[in-house]
Amino acid sequence: MDWGQATHALLAALGIGLLIGAVRERQHGDIRTLQAGVRTHALLALLGAVAALLGTPVFLVALLAASLLAWSSYRVTAPHDPGLTGEIALLITVLLGGLVLKAQALAAALGVVVAILLWAKAPLARLSREVISDQEMRDALLLAACALVVLPLLPDTAVDPWQVLVPSKLWQIVVLVMAVGMLGHVAQRLVGARWGLPVAGFFAGFASSTAAVASFGRSSLADRALVAPAAAAALLANLASLLLLAAVIGTTSPALLRACAWPLLAAAMLLCACAALGLRAAPLDDLPQASRAKAFQLGHALVIALVIAAVLLLSEGLRQLFGQAGALAAATIAALAELQAGAVSIASPVVSGKLGLQTARWGVVALLAAAGLAKSVLAFLSGGPAYALRVGAGLALMVAAAATVSGLLPVA
Incomplete structure (x- = not known):
C-alpha cells in the first residue's frame, strides 16, 4: 500500500472513530462514568488501522488489548450499568479501523x-417493549423460522412427473404472504388510530383481501354510517392484493410483470380514486383503533400454497388436453378463491415458454374479473346492498381500466 492509500485509510478510520465516539458522547454525556467518548473511539479506530498496516499478528495484539480495555471498563460500570453496548462498541471500532485497509467503503458503511444503532437506543427500546406485542414477537419468530430454517431445507427442483411443483418456490410464496402481512401489521400499529380504518384495510389486503371485504362488510352492517369508509377500506385491501399480485407475478415471471405493468397500474389508480371518494364521506377522527391481533395467519399462507400447487397441476393437465385456453380457464377458476394462486398458474407457463405474453396478459385481466366478481358477491352477503354497490363499482372500474389499457397498448 502506497502513502496515498495509507493516508486515505487512516483518515477513514479516524472518521469512523469520531462518528461512533460522538454518538456515545451524546448518548451518555451526562454520565460521569462514561469510559469511552469521542477521543477514545477515534484513537481505537486509528489503533486498528495502524495495527492492520503492521500485519495480522500486530492487529491481533491490538484487538486483545482493546478487549482487556473493554473488560476493565465493564468492571467499573457494571454495578450501575450492566449493559455491554459500550464495551462492544469499543471492539467494533477497532475492527472497523482494521477493515478500512481491505474494504474502505464497507467499513465506512458499517460505521x-x-x-445509528447506538443513537437509536431509546426508539429501539420503545419499539421492542411497548410497540411490539408478545403475539407479534411470536409471529416474527415464526416468520424467521419459515424463511431461514424451513426454506433452505426445501428442494429447488420439481418433485412431480410434470415438472411444475417446486417446493422451494411454493414456500417462497408462503414466506412472501407472511412477510408482507407482518410488515403491514406493524406499520398499522405505528400509524395510530386516526388512520386506523384505511390503514387496516390496505395492510389487511396483504394477508387476505377476501377476508377484509367480509370483515368490513360486517362493520358496515353494525353501523350504517360506516358504509362509505368501510367500502373504501375494502377497496384499499384489494389495492394491497393487487400489489401482492404484481409481486407474485414478478417473482415467478419478470417478463410477464413488465407486460402487465401498465394495466396493473391503471387498475391500481382506479382503486385509489374510488377509495379516496369513500374516505371523504366520514370524519377520519371516528376511525377505529388499530388491532393487536395476529400479524398474519400461517394457515392462510399455507392454503394459498396448496391452492397454487393444485392449480399448477390442474393448469398443466388442462393445457395438455386443451392447450393455452385450458390453462387460462383453470387459472380463472382458481382466482375465484385466491387471486395469487391463479397468477402463479399463468406466470409459470410463461417462464417455460408454453404461454405467450399477450395471452398471459389477458389471462391476468381475466383473473382480476373473476376475483372482482367473487368479492362483489361476498360484499353483498356480508355488508348488504349499499356496501356491495360501492365495493362492486370500484372493482368493476378496476377491471375495466386493466382491460382498456391491455387492449390499447400492445406487448413490447
Missing part, C-alpha cells in the same frame, strides 16, 4: 450503521 454509519453502528452509529
